[in-house]
Amino acid sequence: MNFQHTEDRRMLADTLNRFISEQYGFQTRDRIAASAQGFSAELWHRFAELGIIGALFDEANGGFGGDGFDIAVVFECLGRGLVVEPFLDTLIVGQAIAKSGNEMQKALLGELIDGSRIVALAHGEPDSHYEPARVTTRAERHGNAWHLSGAKAVVQHGENASLFLVSARTAGADDEEEGVTLFLVPRDAAGVGVRGYRKIDGGRAAEVTFDNVSLDDGALLGLSGEGYATLEYAIARGVLALCAEAVGAMDVAKEHTLEYLRTRKQFGVPIGSFQALQHRMADLLLEIEQARSAVINAAAALGAARTVRERALSAAKYSIGRIGTLVAEECIQLHGGIGMTWELPLAHYAKRLVMIDHQLGDEDHHLERFVALGRESFR
Incomplete structure (x- = not known):
């Protein structure tokens, strides 16, 4: 290839x-x-x-x-x-x-x-634990309208979005794939509440609530009860995007650390000449290349059959979670105390790498999902 x-x-x-x-x-x-x-x-x-x-x-x-x-x-x-x-x-x-x-x-x-409309995904819930099918927000049919009630957590740029893509349950148990329905909900609809806050890695997110929000059939995205496949398809693109973003952040953290090792002197010589630090940096470079390979594999599999696609994406997200945390820790430790300072860009890259692990499923979640999808493929 x-x-x-x-x-x-x-x-x-x-x-x-x-x-x-x-x-x-x-x-x-x-x-x-x-x-x-x-x-x-x-x-x-x-x-x-x-x-x-x-x-x-x-x-x-x-x-x-x-x-x-x-x-x-x-x-x-x-x-x-x-x-x-x-x-x-x-x-x-x-x-x-x-x-x-x-x-x-x-x-x-x-x-x-063209950038004229800001939209946001309102899917994750306070107790969903990354499970994409766990949806407790409810939408019930009353006459010609849907009535939507529930709460969504950590909605990125929720304060600025004019439109939310909201997952709601119209049938089935709280963790079933069947019965998940998608709605496009205007920010200014009666009953929509937004509470914004700063994120630890920069930018803003919001908690969004829906209190008996009335929607007509024009708000339905796809068919009632059949939204999970669409949600999984779209989130797959998001998982790939996060993995690629992490690789870009790792590269910069690596470059900053290499430059520091070349210029910071101790005992009259650059600390990069110390063999122990060279070994740690060499191991880190190999891990970053492994992460890059996982992203390439996931990108290549994005158009494949569902199980192949999702396994490749979960493998990449697991690798990114593990390696991203390693890069954050090692780069800060190789910088020493200065690596923790707010004024140094490295600290912000480290925060972002750690937080990427917690978006759209963390390392543990995707390891379990990878194994579960493997079992499905052998049935």
Whole structure:
């Protein structure tokens, strides 16, 4: 298999890396991440103008990419810059709409791609423990309307979203795949409550509640009770995106650590000349390359059959969780005390690597899922 990127993808990566380097330096990123909004609307529109959002969708839906490697290229670059703009939820919600939306709903994709509409995935719940089928938010049919009630946790950019993709249960037990239904819920609908807060790794998220929110059939995304397959399909793209983002962040953490080992002196010589530190750094470089290989495998499998795709994605997310934590710990330890300081970019990369492990399923969850999917494939 040829793992070389196409010329178009190399140009996309060069363009995005150059833009982030010139316009999204660490001081700028730190200011944006700590702001009341949690992202920059101006830079979000500039990303859109560069075609970065469009690269996440295929031509049939108004973009010019959408392949697993397109997603990986974009998010690896975003990881290098610790970009906090709402790329992840735009990808997940947009892919769900592209897969199961009607013509009116698919018309929203143009607004996502040009950056004029912010959307958010409202799926995780306080007690779901990463299980994608565990949905306790309820939607009940009353006459010609659906009445939606429940709570969603850690909704990325929830304060700024004008539209939520909400998972709700219309039938079945709380942990069954059958009976999960997807709704597109406007932020300003009566009964929607949003409480925002800062995230530890920068940017903002929110707790979102739905108190007897009335929705018509136009809010349904796909068929009632059959939303799980769409949700899994869209979240698969999000898992790949997070894994690629982590690889980008690892590369920068590695580069900063290598530079520190070359310049920091002790006993009159660079500490990088100490054999013990060389061995630790060599082991770390091998682990990062293993993580990169896992992401390549997941990107290649994104269009495969469900079990093959999901196993590759869980393998990658498990590897990223384990290696990301290792990179964060080792790079800080190799820096010494300065590695913990807020002013040093490395500390922020370490935080982001640790938090990526907790998005869309952590290391333990995906190890269990990988094993369970393997059992399914042998039945």
